[in-house]
Amino acid sequence: SQKIEQNSEALNIQEGKTATLTCNYTNYSPAYLQWYRQDPGRGPVFLLLIRENEKEKRKERLKVTFDTTLKQSLFHITASQPADSATYLCALDIRQSGGFKTIFGAGTRLFVKA
Amino acid sequence: DARVTQTPRDKVTEMGQEVTMRCQPILGHNTVFWYRQTMMQGLELLAYFRNRAPLDDSGMPKDRFSAEMPDATLATLKIQPSEPRDSAVYFCASGLDRLKTNNYGYTFGSGTRLTVV
Numbered sequence: 001s002q003k004i005e006q007n008s009e010a011l012n013i014q015e016g017k018t019a020t021l022t023c024n025y026t027n028y029s030p031a032y033l034q035w036y037r038q039d040p041g042r043g044p045v046f047l048l049l050i051r052e053n054e055k056e057k058r059k060e061r062l063k064v065t066f067d068t069t070l071k072q073s074l075f076h077i078t079a080s081q082p083a084d085s086a087t088y089l090c091a092l093d094i095r096q097s098g099g100f101k102t103i104f105g106a107g108t109r110l111f112v113k114a
Numbered sequence: 115d116a117r118v119t120q121t122p123r124d125k126v127t128e129m130g131q132e133v134t135m136r137c138q139p140i141l142g143h144n145t146v147f148w149y150r151q152t153m154m155q156g157l158e159l160l161a162y163f164r165n166r167a168p169l170d171d172s173g174m175p176k177d178r179f180s181a182e183m184p185d186a187t188l189a190t191l192k193i194q195p196s197e198p199r200d201s202a203v204y205f206c207a208s209g210l211d212r213l214k215t216n217n218y219g220y221t222f223g224s225g226t227r228l229t230v231v
Contacts, residue, residue, distance in 0.1 A: 032212065034219045043118075043205050043222030044157070051216060089157065091219075093212065099164045100212045102147065102220065106156035 002027040004105035006090060012111045019077040021108045023090030026071060030092035031100060033066055033073050038087045038107065047088075048075075080112045116140040118208050120223035127230055132194040135226045137206030138187055146189045147207040147220065148174075148181055157205070163189065164211050196230045203227050 005024045013019050023033070031052050036044035050057045050066045050073070057064045063076040077084050089107040093100040119138040127133055139146050147162040161171035161181040171181060178197070183189045193200055209220035 032216060036219065043207070043225055046219030046221070049217060049219050096170065098167075098169045099145065099162075101159060101162055101170050103159050104149070104157040 004028070004090065004092060004103065006088075006105040006108045008106065008108070010109040010111055012113065013080055015081060015112055015114050017080055019080045019084065019110055019112070021075040021088050021090075021110065023073040023075070023105055024071060025092060025105075028071075028092055028094060029068075031095050032093035033064075034091040034093065034102070035062075035064055035073075035075050036089045036091060036104075038089060044089055044104075077110075080110075082112050082114050085110055085112050116221070118206055118221050118223035120204075120206050120226050122226055123224065124227045125229070127196055127228070129197055129230055130195040131230075132192065133196045133200075133228060133230075135191045135204050135206075135228070137189040137191075137208075137223060139189060139206070139208030140221055141187070143208035143210055143221075144186075144214070145209050145211045145220070146183060147205075148189070148191050149205045149207065150202045151205060151225070152202045160191070160204075193228075196228075198230045201228055201230050 003026045034049045035047045038044040048064045061078045065074045087107040087109045091104045121136045148160040149157045151157045160174045166183040180192045203225040205225045207220040207222045
């Protein structure tokens with residue numbers, strides 16, 4: 001069956017450390033992979049997109065890797081801050097006739113302690 | 115900043131009633147998604163449109179849900195009749211399709227929190 005798996009357990013880290021979140025998928029061949037941030041009571045906010053032919057992408061303190069052989073993406077936040085505490089969602093863009101549909105994992109909650 | 119506007123913000127309704135949720139996508143965006151979010155299921159894709167044409171509504175219960183884009187500035191999601199299991203937050207998102215850009219994601223609205231009692 002097709003699945004997107006993100007660690008359901010919350011990730012607790014100390015301020016200043018690097019947070020690493022994992023997204024694994026099975027039986028999909030995504031053309032793109034996206035990461036979003038969601039705060040309580042709000043809609044997801046787009047962070048980064050990586051293409052299937054890219055290995056790594058960076059934006060400020062954020063880094064995403066994409067391994068289509070392992071079917072895995074890693075999302076890193078360096079020098080983490082309490083303000084980074086949120087739920088992080090990965091999303092796959094799947095080709096289909098006429099366009100791409102975007103499906104989401106369940107998300108991982110991150111808590112950064114001061 | 116451009117925003118995706120969803121109305122109503124909150125809706126409480128009795129089982130069996132019709133519910134209509136509305137979404138105004140960002141001007142110029144040609145792709146619109148409807149998602150439903152619950153604690154148990156996470157974000158589920160219900161339907162999406164490209165250039166106002168429905169491309170996939172396989173995630174929607176067809177007997178009671180319908181999604182339309184009567185024009186480029188309005189997307190609607192209707193539930194008739196509503197049931198308690200439909201209680202969730204419904205999100206609309208818009209963006210440019212991958213043929214136009216493959217660098218950006220989608221912009222979500224603030225959601226409609228639906229409670230069916």
